[in-house]
Amino acid sequence: MRITIIGAGMGGLSAGIALKRLGHDVKVFEKVSDIKPVGAAISLWSNGVKCLNYLGLHRQIAALGGNMDSMAYVDGKSGKTMTAFSLAPLVTQIGQRPYPVSRAALQNMLMDEFGRQDVTLGMAVTDVEDDGATVTARFADGSSVQSDLLIGADGTHSTVRGYVLGEQPERRYAGYVNWNGLVEIDPAIAPADRWTTFVGEGKRVSVMPIAGNQFYFFFDVPLPLGLPNEREHYKALLREYFQGWTPQIQLLIDRIDPAATNRVEIHDIEPFMQWTRGRVALLGDAAHSTTPDIGQGGCQAMEDAIVLAHALQTNTLGIEDALQRYAKRRAPRAGELVLRARKRCDVTHAKDPAITQAWYDSLWQEDGHTIIRGIVGNMLGSPFD
Ligand code: FAD
Numbered sequence: 001m002r003i004t005i006i007g008a009g010m011g012g013l014s015a016g017i018a019l020k021r022l023g024h025d026v027k028v029f030e031k032v033s034d035i036k037p038v039g040a041a042i043s044l045w046s047n048g049v050k051c052l053n054y055l056g057l058h059r060q061i062a063a064l065g066g067n068m069d070s071m072a073y074v075d076g077k078s079g080k081t082m083t084a085f086s087l088a089p090l091v092t093q094i095g096q097r098p099y100p101v102s103r104a105a106l107q108n109m110l111m112d113e114f115g116r117q118d119v120t121l122g123m124a125v126t127d128v129e130d131d132g133a134t135v136t137a138r139f140a141d142g143s144s145v146q147s148d149l150l151i152g153a154d155g156t157h158s159t160v161r162g163y164v165l166g167e168q169p170e171r172r173y174a175g176y177v178n179w180n181g182l183v184e185i186d187p188a189i190a191p192a193d194r195w196t197t198f199v200g201e202g203k204r205v206s207v208m209p210i211a212g213n214q215f216y217f218f219f220d221v222p223l224p225l226g227l228p229n230e231r232e233h234y235k236a237l238l239r240e241y242f243q244g245w246t247p248q249i250q251l252l253i254d255r256i257d258p259a260a261t262n263r264v265e266i267h268d269i270e271p272f273m274q275w276t277r278g279r280v281a282l283l284g285d286a287a288h289s290t291t292p293d294i295g296q297g298g299c300q301a302m303e304d305a306i307v308l309a310h311a312l313q314t315n316t317l318g319i320e321d322a323l324q325r326y327a328k329r330r331a332p333r334a335g336e337l338v339l340r341a342r343k344r345c346d347v348t349h350a351k352d353p354a355i356t357q358a359w360y361d362s363l364w365q366e367d368g369h370t371i372i373r374g375i376v377g378n379m380l381g382s383p384f385d
Contacts, residue, residue, distance in 0.1 A: 001025070001312075001319075002147040004137050006125045006160055008035060011284025011301030012153030013110035013119075017055045018309035020114065027147075028114065029139065031124040031154070035107060039262055040181045041216030042103055043068075043195075043208060045375065046096035047382035048299030051306050053096070054384065060109050065099025066209035066216075069193040071371065073363045076200035079246030082360070084194070085368025093376050100195070100208040100216055102182070125154065128163040130278040149279040149319050151308070153301070156267065158286035164277040171267040173225045174291045174342070176349045179234060180218040181261040185209060189252050198249060199360060202350025203241065205249055217252060222349045225265055234258040266291050268342060271335030275327035279319050283308060288334035293345040294378050300334045306383045333381050340378065 001024045005012045008030035019026045044052070044061070052061045072084035091097050111119060124140040128150060135150040152160025162168045183189075190196035195208040204220040221241045238253045269289040275282045284301030304326075311326035312319070350356040362370075379385075 001149065003027070004029065004135065004145055004147040004150045006137065006150065006152050007031075007154035007158075007284070007286070008111070008119050008121075009153060009155055009284060009301070010106060010110060010298050011286075011305060012151065013107075013114050014051065014055065014302045014305035015151055015153060015283055015308055016114045016118070017110065018305050019312070021055070022309060022313050026114075026118060027145065028119045029123040029125060029137065029145070030119060030121050033122040035121070039103055039264070040260070041100055041208075041210050042106065042298050043098060043100045043216075043295045044106075045098045045295055045299050045379055046091070046094040047379040047384065048302050049096050049099055050382065050384040051299070051302035054306060055113070057109065057113060060113075061099060061101070064101045064105045064109065064211050065097065066101070066211055067193045068098060068100055068195050068208055070191075071195045071368070072191075072197070073366070074196060074198045074246070074248075075360075076198040076203065076205065076242070076245045076249065079248060082199075082363040083366040083368065083371075085366075085371075087195075087372070089368070090372045090376060093372075094379055100210045102210050102212070102214070102216075105211070125159050128152075128160055128280055130280055132278065135279045149281070149323070151281050151283050152286045153283045154286050156269070156285040156289040158282065160280065161282055161286050164280055164282055165272065165274060169269050169272065171269055171289065174266040174268060174345050174349075175351065176220050176222045176266055176345070177227070178218055178220050178264045178266055178292070179238065179261055180216065180264070181256055182210070182214045183207075183217055183252065183255040183257075185213050185215050186251070186255070189215065189248050189255075198246065199348075199363070200245070202348070202353065202356055204348055205242065205245075205252065207252065217256065220266075220349065229263050231258050231261070231263075234261055234263065266345070268338055271331075271338045273327070273331045273335070275331050276320070276323040279323070281308065281323045281326060287331070288338050290338040291341045291345045293341045293348060294337065294375075296337045296341065296378055299382075300337060303382055304330050304334070310383070337378060
């Protein structure tokens, strides 16, 4: 089949790799001329890593993955460890290590595997039309392409979603701003092989190791939507928001490079079940836009890719039928995880301060079992359980 994919993010490229492996003629069209992923790094939980393993990328992803052996929560003000535990039980249960990875490295790996010659940059889709036999995608430069089916993997601001749903759902502001980037690993900030999260006042600071002796860091602060985004003030603002927090956090703020730091106002979209219209299907954030609070958005995009390819490979009642079967399998799981992330987001960011305080209190009693059970629970239901 001739397959058009809109969007060269992790979802679109994973789908492209999976579909090419089945022998299809796949072309990806990407809006931007210079791809710059929205964050510095990403934690790929074991379910996401397994999708990449399935696509034949196990060696490449293992080389990019950080050595994250344990996890800890630390009281942001006192610097005292609330809980610290090994992630080995999680790895044993699921059968795969999780990997925090640089987004740029992940993007490059997927582009190389898919084949850069089949990605056309600088092509913003504006309109989609399906005559029942052929899908036409039209682009901002006036050109168009035709194919047997089209996959809208064009992210949270998806244009294809508008075509599939007949309207654009509102994005919902989750109530907090996230700053993220990379710094060199320094044990004076946190142990090198640990995902450490400092918590307090509904705020959160996290560091996790990626390859190349770097920490992926992020700061979360509950704030109103639409405050000025001025790079030159990032450090001063973070010093203000985290005044009185442990010296490890002050050192981390000293180390960050504002020029290479991202600031994101976190949103999600109410889950919806209609992922297909005729020969057009949504995938990744276009279908299920989530807050990053359980680290599953990208992993779910990769699960979509595997299930979509499988549906097209194994069903013989036509493209529309296969796409509907894909959506039926994926929409409930992805939607459930959007809601789980939203709930986690509210607890972490003090939507109700009493509930957040109860969570902090519970962390002092935690031996890892409850947290690992929660993370494993997010992974169960993947195509590779
Ligand atoms: P995207 O990566 O957004 O790619 C969409 C692509 O489509 C883009 O390249 C865009 O330019 C292109 N495009 C858009 N419009 C058009 C158009 N009209 N025409 C052509 N192309 C178009 N997920 C995890 O699994 N683990 C994490 O730890 C994690 N952390 C996160 C932290 C933050 C701060 C954020 C914001 C998200 C995080 N996520 C995480 C979620 C993850 O980033 C997304 O779920 C993932 O990037 C979705 O991939 P995608 O391919 O669907 O969309």
